[in-house]
Amino acid sequence: MALVMVTTRDVADRFRGFLASVMLEVAPGVFVSPRMNPGARERVWGVMRDWHGQEPRGSLVMVWRDLNATGGVGLAQLGNPPRELVEADGMWLTRRSKPPKAL
Template sequence: MPLVVIVTRDVKDRFRGFLASVMLEVAPTVYISPRMNQGVRSRTWKVLSDWHNTEPRGSVVMVWRDANETGGVGIATLGSPPRELIEIDGLWLARRKT
């Protein structure tokens, strides 16, 4: 079960309350869970996505270890600007999705 990190920016207080109930807030708006399985991660992201679709304000970024993704890191984003990992000449870079 990999480490999951979620960072929020300018979201409603209910996002922060919900995340604090399922993860540890290590710094303001930065949440971690050292052993969150894929099922819990998916359900947590669904709640955040549903809320963000209802009130599209701010942004949320979730990262976790995923051997099947570029660089071994899974990234999910809500809000703007969304990012994606790409490999260029052996370097991993984050760029805005177009």
């Protein structure tokens, strides 16, 4: 089990209410769980993904320790702009993806 952190920005109140029921809100819109197992993490993220699909406003980011991922950090996100972890000259950086160009 590893520390899981979720940050929210401009989401409906139900997102924050649900997260507060399963995690500790340490700052406005920042939730942590010191020992969340992968199954619980996936279920929590599934609820967030379903709700965000129904009401796609704001953004959510979940991070956790994942030794098989880039930099040892698992990263899931909903909303814009999407980000990814990349290695550059031995450092880990966060890169924002560019939105698709309009036709």
